[in-house]
Amino acid sequence: MNYSHFITAVSAARKASPIRLLTELMQKSPPSLISLAGGAPNPNTFPFKMATITTGDGTAVNIGEDLMKRALQYSASAGIPELLSWLKDLQKSLHNPPTANYSPDQGQMEICVTTGSQEGLSKVFEMLINPGDNILLDAPTYPGTLAALRPLGCNIINVPSDQYGIIPKALKEILSRWSPEDVRKHNNIPKFLYTIPNGGNPTGTSLTTDRKKEIYQLARQYNFLVIEDDPYYFLQFDKPWAPTFLSMDVDGRVIRTDSFSKILSSGLRIGFLTGPKPLIDRVILHIQVSTMHTSTFTQLMIAQLLQQWGEKGFLEHVDRVVEFYRVQRDAMLAAADKWLKGLADWHAPAAGMFLWIKIKGVSDTQQLIMEKALQKEVLLVPGGAFNIDSSVPSSYVRASFSLSSPAQMDQTLYAFMEGSPVRHAVMEKISQEVGSQLKTLKSLSNTRWACRAEAVAAVKQNYPIILQALQEIIETTRLPDPKIKARGLIHELNSFKFIFALHMMHPVLQMVVKVSKALQAPDLNLLTAMTGAKSLRNSLAVMRSGPEYFQSIFNDSVKMCVENDISIPTVKKRKMSTHIDDTFESQHHFDTKEEQERITSFYPLLDSVITGIDQRFEQKTCKTVTAMGKLLSLDIGRDDMRIIANKFKVSLDELEAEVRLLQVYDGSVPKGSTTNTTREWLDWLKESDQTSLFQAFYKSIQCFAAVLPVHVKEPFRNSHM
Numbered sequence: 009m010n011y012s013h014f015i016t017a018v019s020a021a022r023k024a025s026p027i028r029l030l031t032e033l034m035q036k037s038p039p040s041l042i043s044l045a046g047g048a049p050n051p052n053t054f055p056f057k058m059a060t061i062t063t064g065d066g067t068a069v070n071i072g073e074d075l076m077k078r079a080l081q082y083s084a085s086a087g088i089p090e091l092l093s094w095l096k097d098l099q100k101s102l103h104n105p106p107t108a109n110y111s112p113d114q115g116q117m118e119i120c121v122t123t124g125s126q127e128g129l130s131k132v133f134e135m136l137i138n139p140g141d142n143i144l145l146d147a148p149t150y151p152g153t154l155a156a157l158r159p160l161g162c163n164i165i166n167v168p169s170d171q172y173g174i175i176p177k178a179l180k181e182i183l184s185r186w187s188p189e190d191v192r193k194h195n196n197i198p199k200f201l202y203t204i205p206n207g208g209n210p211t212g213t214s215l216t217t218d219r220k221k222e223i224y225q226l227a228r229q230y231n232f233l234v235i236e237d238d239p240y241y242f243l244q245f246d247k248p249w250a251p252t253f254l255s256m257d258v259d260g261r262v263i264r265t266d267s268f269s270k271i272l273s274s275g276l277r278i279g280f281l282t283g284p285k286p287l288i289d290r291v292i293l294h295i296q297v298s299t300m301h302t303s304t305f306t307q308l309m310i311a312q313l314l315q316q317w318g319e320k321g322f323l324e325h326v327d328r329v330v331e332f333y334r335v336q337r338d339a340m341l342a343a344a345d346k347w348l349k350g351l352a353d354w355h356a357p358a359a360g361m362f363l364w365i366k367i368k369g370v371s372d373t374q375q376l377i378m379e380k381a382l383q384k385e386v387l388l389v390p391g392g393a394f395n396i397d398s399s400v401p402s403s404y405v406r407a408s409f410s411l412s413s414p415a416q417m418d419q420t421l422y423a424f425m426e427g428s429p430v431r432h433a434v435m436e437k438i439s440q441e442v443g444s445q446l447k448t449l450k451s452l453s454n455t456r457w458a459c460r461a462e463a464v465a466a467v468k469q470n471y472p473i474i475l476q477a478l479q480e481i482i483e484t485t486r487l488p489d490p491k492i493k494a495r496g497l498i499h500e501l502n503s504f505k506f507i508f509a510l511h512m513m514h515p516v517l518q519m520v521v522k523v524s525k526a527l528q529a530p531d532l533n534l535l536t537a538m539t540g541a542k543s544l545r546n547s548l549a550v551m552r553s554g555p556e557y558f559q560s561i562f563n564d565s566v567k568m569c570v571e572n573d574i575s576i577p578t579v580k581k582r583k584m585s586t587h588i589d590d591t592f593e594s595q596h597h598f599d600t601k602e603e604q605e606r607i608t609s610f611y612p613l614l615d616s617v618i619t620g621i622d623q624r625f626e627q628k629t630c631k632t633v634t635a636m637g638k639l640l641s642l643d644i645g646r647d648d649m650r651i652i653a654n655k656f657k658v659s660l661d662e663l664e665a666e667v668r669l670l671q672v673y674d675g676s677v678p679k680g681s682t683t684n685t686t687r688e689w690l691d692w693l694k695e696s697d698q699t700s701l702f703q704a705f706y707k708s709i710q711c712f713a714a715v716l717p718v719h720v721k722e723p724f725r726n727s728h729m
């Protein structure tokens with residue numbers, strides 16, 4: 009291949025540094041060579057003398073005094089010879105590149121070590137891109153690539169992709185704007201296509217072999233290079249591993265970046281470039297004048313380990329890493345299944361460490377993550393960060409499953425959805441847009457109660473099994489953390505306090521959840537909803553004042569404690585303020601355990617729930633919702649219309665006149681007083697072009713619709729209470 013037209017003038021102008029050449033010559037020479045040529049410092053003056061680095065499998069990497077002197081010294085820009093030759097063998101064995109036996113001019117396979125694959129990538133881009141050049145990639149993609157590309161002034165053409173990577177048909181369509189003549193004259197044909205073929209960052213997608221073949225054929229037809237950025241190659245979950253572009257490279261047009269960051273260490277910064285010699289040599293010249301070379305110490309440390317392991321040992325290590333990530337991936341998928349079903353879409357990644365989640369009904373996740381999720385101490389990456397133009401909105405988030413434990417993943421995805429920041433964000437946005445004040449209605453869709461109720465019901469039902477499971481954890485695990493946590497949990501579960509809390513919370517939460525469930529029905533009747541809220545408050549107040557509720561809860565708790573051999577603590581004879589007032593007279597002792605629990609637990613719980621309900625369904629909101637229910641069914645009096653007119657800032661007289669007109673309208677008008685009727689009215693007014701005729705009516709309904717809860721399916725709704 010003729011590579012000259014791919015290379016920028018800057019890259020073409022790079023010349024080997026004579027001093028660097030001498031360094032390399034010196035390193036290849038026998039120790040007997042006496043050199044006064046180099047500018048290398050004398051390593052005898054360096055403080056470090058020896059090192060032994062032990063690995064998890066018991067292998068020890070020994071760096072004795074002589075090796076240490078080498079490790080601390082300058083070395084060749086392409087990489088130290090033993091590492092290079094190990095890597096060359098590995099590439100041949102894994103990819104069997106057709107170019108391995110080519111002549112240099114034909115694009116013979118060459119390798120160089122880089123300080124992480126990021127260095128290789130940025131140097132390859134700088135070697136190839138002139139301002140204005142076209143290049144192809146499938147966004148969303150790795151931000152490190154985008155950040156390296158943007159300042160080079162190239163024109164990035166986005167190639168559509170799906171869960172199997174780049175869509176060849178779409179690539180073909182893009183390329184069809186260039187004729188064979190353009191190809192012959194190098195008429196601004198895209199210089200290269202960049203892709204992450206396995207476990208893409210952020211999408212987790214992997215390109216299929218058939219697609220790779222089609223893409224490679226297009227690369228041949230249009231004469232562009234392929235940059236195969238493959239740091240997740242070693243993290244493929246299924247074997248056999250997918251054939252790489254390098255393995256298909258009959259022309260010498262593939263530049264492949266590999267990385268040890270995901271399998272040996274990300275901080276050691278070791279990656280390697282594989283590609284046609286004429287191009288890799290240009291990169292090496294660039295390295296000569298920038299970093300000079302990747303740390304010799306790091307290279308030696310890695311080379312020693314790889315030589316001891318051999319390829320077999322290395323691949324066994326990789327298998328262990330893959331197994332770890334497989335378990336992590338499955339845990340992430342299980343958490344997603346549990347908490348995000350119905351709210352989001354995703355595909356199971358075949359490699360890598362990322363789950364790419366599309367949040368339904370959210371056009372941009374940026375604010376959602378940066379404000380809402382952070383408030384809940386949850387951090388995911390908003391999808392926009394991976395777009396060519398990062399200000400373009402994205403409804404995706406990237407969740408990494410590399411560092412968190414399965415329990416943390418579960419917790420994170422739950423917290424992300426809990427109290428439904430997603431829904432709240434959507435509603436907040438709309439209500440801000442219409443400038444409405446009626447925000448309290450959002451809380452109707454709060455799911456926290458449902459979740460707590462489910463948890464309490466589950467613990468109550470499965471109490472002995474949970475204790476047994478915890479006991480088994482203590483007996484079987486050798487890990488100190490879970491063992492201590494399990495012991496702590498058993499201690500807590502085996503207490504009267506806990507049993508009483510379970511019995512106390514269960515009926516209260518059940519009542520709350522029943523109403524909150526009804527309030528979240530997709531088609532909510534506004535009039536009955538408000539009645540439901542009122543009757544819930546009344547029932548809770550009755551529960552608080554009637555002694556029989558408390559008594560049966562207390563008796564059941566005592567019974568369960570007796571059955572499970574849990575002692576019931578006697579009351580502490582201590583002075584206690586009832587908080588009615590803080591005068592001395594109000595201080596008293598509890599005489600019985602019952603009295604203590606009633607005053608210190610039962611009343612505070614019910615009071616807090618009742619206060620919560622009062623706050624959520626404060627009178628004004630209830631009145632507005634009731635009035636809206638009446639308005640929707642056109643069965644409304646002037647007092648209710650006044651509430652609406654004040655709330656949504658419309659003229660009362662106009663609203664009244666419009667309602668009168670609608671009351672005598674033909675039978676086509678919507679009927680009912682539900683949330684669906686709201687939408688039906690909006691559609692009807694728009695479709696019949698009457699939004700300006702019924703301005704006050706339309707505005708009231710529009711403002712109201714904006715603060716209605718968005719209905720979503722949630723996993724815990726189906727739970728057994």
Ligand SMILES: Cc1ncc(COP(=O)(O)O)c(C=O)c1O
Nearest residue numbers: 124125126150204209267269279
């Ligand atoms: C797709 C992709 N390419 C390159 C890199 C850079 O990796 P390295 O640590 O080898 O520089 C990363 C790191 O996350 C990545 O995801």
